[in-house]
Amino acid sequence: MTEPITVLVADDHPLFRKGLRALLHSMPGFEVVGEATDGAEAVRLAARLGPRLILLDLQMPGGDGLTAIRGLAALDPGPHILVVTMFADDDSVFAALRAGARGYVLKDTDDEEMIRAIHAVGRGEAIFSPAIATRIMAFFAGRPAEPFPGLTGSERSVLQLMARGLSNEAIAGRLGLSPKTVRNYVSNVFGKLHVVSRAEAIVRARDAGIG
Incomplete structure (x- = not known):
């Protein structure tokens, strides 16, 4: 039998962590080895537990998600990182990818899409939820590249x-x-x-x- 893909869940909302844990437990070949409630804890646990896959929110107390992604990407071996968040703006998406995330999905993604994303990033592939993929395509189709367009x-x-x-x-x-x-x-x-x-x-x- 092949070894299961070990997973660390990092999110400051207990109910959302519970939902992800239940979803992962229903997926053969995956094993949840830890949970973190902030970015700094995610990096510490990843260094100790060595998970292959990390499901990470971007907005958490005690160490933001982007800083955590950079810290996780620096580990050896580095885990595969799937961002699971509410933020769909271009700045968050591209900052997460530059920091080292392999995938980016929204928290309101249905279970089928979430399972597909978890499998893909667990295998080391890159994947995005449909809404994020649409934004990425629009960006590279010629949208202005100025960061943070909402700022005056x-x-x-x-x-x-x-x-x-x-x-x-x-x-x-x-x-x-x-x-x-x-x-x-x-x-x-x-x-x-x-x-x-x-x-x-x-x-x-x-x-x-x-x-």
């Missing part, structure tokens, strides 16, 4: 200076704005990039070539 010009300028390491006060002085206005822009950037900290925003910006 001012928000983009603030993000660029943040990525260069400037404080809010320094950004205010550089752009001729009040510190309060800069704080408001920073808050807007966090919301649009789906991050909760300055460090996460800087990582997203640098991944996208801003800075």
Whole structure:
């Protein structure tokens, strides 16, 4: 008999982890060896347990998903990473792929599509849910490549200076704005990039070539 594909599930929502675990238990040839509730824990457990496949959410406390993907991709041997998330925006998709993910599916994907994705990434293939595949094709069909299209010009300028390491006060002085206005822009950037900290925003910006 062939060895089962070992799996680590990383998601901060207990009910979603339970659902994925139940789905995996129904799939012959797969074995859940661990669960993580944040990105940092996912990297620690992967280094200790050596799973072949990791199902990973992008937005988790205590270490964001993108940072976790980079840490997981650096392991030897590196696990195959399937992102399972709610975020379907181009920036999240391409940042995850650049970081080392092999597949990207949405949490509302039906069981049949999820099983297909798990099998594919478990074998080392690349796969995307239909909605994500459509966005990727549209991107390469000639859509503007400017990252974070939802940002205003001012928000983009603030993000660029943040990525260069400037404080809010320094950004205010550089752009001729009040510190309060800069704080408001920073808050807007966090919301649009789906991050909760300055460090996460800087990582997203640098991944996208801003800075």
